[in-house]
Amino acid sequence: MSYSVVPVRPLTEDEISRYDSDGVIMVKGAIDANWLHLIEAGLEKARLEMSLLGKFMSRKTQGYQMDTFLWKRVDEIRDAIYYGPFAHWAQQLMGAKEVRFFYDQMFVKEPGTDAPTPWHQDLSFWPIRGEQITSFWIPLDPVTRESSGLMYVKGSHKWTQRFKAISPDYVAAIIDEKMDDIPDINANPEKYDLLDWVMNPGDILMFHPLTLHGSYGNNHRTRRRRALALRWTGDDVIWEPSSKRMPIFYQHTSIVGKGLSGAAFPRILPEPIALERNIRRFTETPSKMQLLVSGINNITAAVRLKFKLRPPQLRQTWK
Numbered sequence: 001m002s003y004s005v006v007p008v009r010p011l012t013e014d015e016i017s018r019y020d021s022d023g024v025i026m027v028k029g030a031i032d033a034n035w036l037h038l039i040e041a042g043l044e045k046a047r048l049e050m051s052l053l054g055k056f057m058s059r060k061t062q063g064y065q066m067d068t069f070l071w072k073r074v075d076e077i078r079d080a081i082y083y084g085p086f087a088h089w090a091q092q093l094m095g096a097k098e099v100r101f102f103y104d105q106m107f108v109k110e111p112g113t114d115a116p117t118p119w120h121q122d123l124s125f126w127p128i129r130g131e132q133i134t135s136f137w138i139p140l141d142p143v144t145r146e147s148s149g150l151m152y153v154k155g156s157h158k159w160t161q162r163f164k165a166i167s168p169d170y171v172a173a174i175i176d177e178k179m180d181d182i183p184d185i186n187a188n189p190e191k192y193d194l195l196d197w198v199m200n201p202g203d204i205l206m207f208h209p210l211t212l213h214g215s216y217g218n219n220h221r222t223r224r225r226r227a228l229a230l231r232w233t234g235d236d237v238i239w240e241p242s243s244k245r246m247p248i249f250y251q252h253t254s255i256v257g258k259g260l261s262g263a264a265f266p267r268i269l270p271e272p273i274a275l276e277r278n279i280r281r282f283t284e285t286p287s288k289m290q291l292l293v294s295g296i297n298n299i300t301a302a303v304r305l306k307f308k309l310r311p312p313q314l315r316q317t318w319k
């Protein structure tokens, strides 16, 4: 396969201005069958070789699989990130000179899986701060609202609230009690301007990290719902870890209050950095000790939360 770095088409002025005003755009037919097949092959490989963390976070018996940093283990995903058109689109949307890859995340819901993705803002989960951040959601199966296509609250990236990080797997360690409670959007849908799309493989959602989004479980009787999210950062992004943010288990050299650096968050544009590119040749996985510490933090946080928060504050209507 030969790789083309430049996208078949750049995003238009209209797409960029809709991204800025709505916080999300759906780009139809953004990638062709070559890229799709590469990503699909990578995702299927990753599903068979889930990381320990992924196994822990997935409620596999209920038909839900989630994993992160696939590219550290799966060459197909790594190649899509390094050589695909994605970084160019991220550069346009963020208005950035430098584009770094933050991380990837796969979400699989088997047919009939009752595992909604709670409404959330991505930035509440992450150990970074900045404006120049964007995510791409790449479905590998046709999706509708009923088969767990993502829904967005139009323009919510401009709201001033920062909502608690509620994940499908309910990771208590990252729920910051000081953040705002997420409103029960599905209980009062008339109050919100909701956006969602019927999507086919090749279409991509591009969205701002503060745009509220979520999805129903997969109510389709026969079709899986597989998707890969790719997350990108630009020039103004700062490393800001805390015990209430997603831990990063991979090698990097980022310093608190300074920009991202090192092989966990490789630079893709204007061009990759040789040292980071060399490290990526070696498969990296979180150590068992890191995962144990993280597991203990989560259990401690869950116990603390149980006594401090009234459970209804975290509940959302998804029926």
Ligand SMILES: O=C(O)CCC(=O)C(=O)O
Pocket (backbone or CB within 6 Å): 107, 117, 122, 135, 137, 213, 215, 227, 229
């Ligand atoms: O696919 C999903 O259910 C969740 C995706 C999501 O929330 C994201 O990519 O930020």
